[in-house]
Amino acid sequence: MKKYLLLFIIAIFVMSCSKKVEVKGKITGGSPLERIEFIEASGVATLPLANIGVKNDGTFSGSFEAPKNGMYLISYAGKQNLVYLKGGQTLNISGSGMNFPNDYVITGDAKKNNDFFTATQKYLTNYAQTVNMNELMMKDEKGFLQGIQKVEKDINNNIEENVKKFSPDSEVVNWKKNDLSSTLLSIINQYEMRQGQTPGNPSFKASKTFTDYENKLQENKDVMIKENPYYRQYLLAKMSPDFQKYAEANSKNKTDITTSELFAQYLKTKKRYFSNYERLSISICYGSV
Structure with a gap:
């Protein structure tokens, strides 16, 4: 027996x-x-x-x-x-x-996890049509943060409603929440870049409240960089201005170096910010390996 x-x-x-x-x-x-x-x-x-x-x-x-x-x-x-x-x-x-x-x-x-995912995706599609993104981008920093935090709250409320309805595995719920954070981070980065390009406001600098919220959204950074391509794209966009400065300073009189090679060198200078895995993931996404 x-x-x-x-x-x-x-x-x-x-x-x-x-x-x-x-x-x-x-x-x-x-x-x-x-x-x-x-x-x-x-x-x-x-x-x-x-x-x-x-x-x-x-x-x-x-x-x-x-x-x-x-x-x-x-x-x-x-x-x-x-x-x-x-x-x-x-x-x-x-x-x-x-x-x-x-x-x-x-x-x-595989039903319950995918029923949960489908329901949240349908809500997101419908919800996006109610958000005036151009109007949100034109607001001052305080108004923008209030607007984007409302979006986060509304979508998270829907996620929790669907958790109760479908009882999905925690893994797919966490993926959905990290995916939402990645999307919000991309919007935040677009806002910050747009403010810096606004005529008469070239020295725009985000407040501590702004950066604290941005950091809060990526508390699961180690997981997000492994699972979410949109988060890796956000990191690339976030690093672009700094990389441009690096490239200009390190490509002078070097006609045989490619942009991908420069980017790989640039990532090596960011060891204090990214793990080996993260630098490799970003390099592959960028095309430098």
Whole structure:
């Protein structure tokens, strides 16, 4: 009896550690000439992890090794969307060939996480139409901060509502919150750059309240830089003015050095700010390695 119990525990352990994702489903009215691809959305690589053919009746099945739990880009007929996957899961996904994967239905053990994600994405799409971004960008610093903090509060409230509704895993909830922070940081950086370029205000300097809020949004920096391409883009945009100064000072009389090589050298001067992993991630994003 103990032997069988041990085997059962081992089987459960192996299943929980498995990185393989089984994919199956059906596309109604889809073309058998099209294929379904999956790409890890958080990484810098763009090669598909899986390329699955669709049969004449619209059904498809396949599997791939998921490097980690997280967001994956699903592509079909030139259209793309995101799905949240965990190793060891079976993804049962279906939809109409006209809208797939912009619109899909998921059943099985991947359902609750993706129902949560889909609901939050739909809310965000509708909510964005109610925010006058040009008007927000024209406000003074105090007005801008009040506006952007209201956006953060409204969207976070919706996230919490959907947590209660769908009971998703904490990983996908944290991903969604970090994704929101990355989006807000990009808007903040655009505002700061715009203020610095405003005629008559070339010496704009953000207040401590402004920078404290910006730092608060990236308290999970180590996780965000690994999982969120938008955060890496924010860092690149944030560093651009300083890098331009570095490039101008270090490219004089050097006709054989490329911008990517200069950027790699520049990152080495930022060791106190970024870990080796972070510098490598930003370098790959920039194209300097």
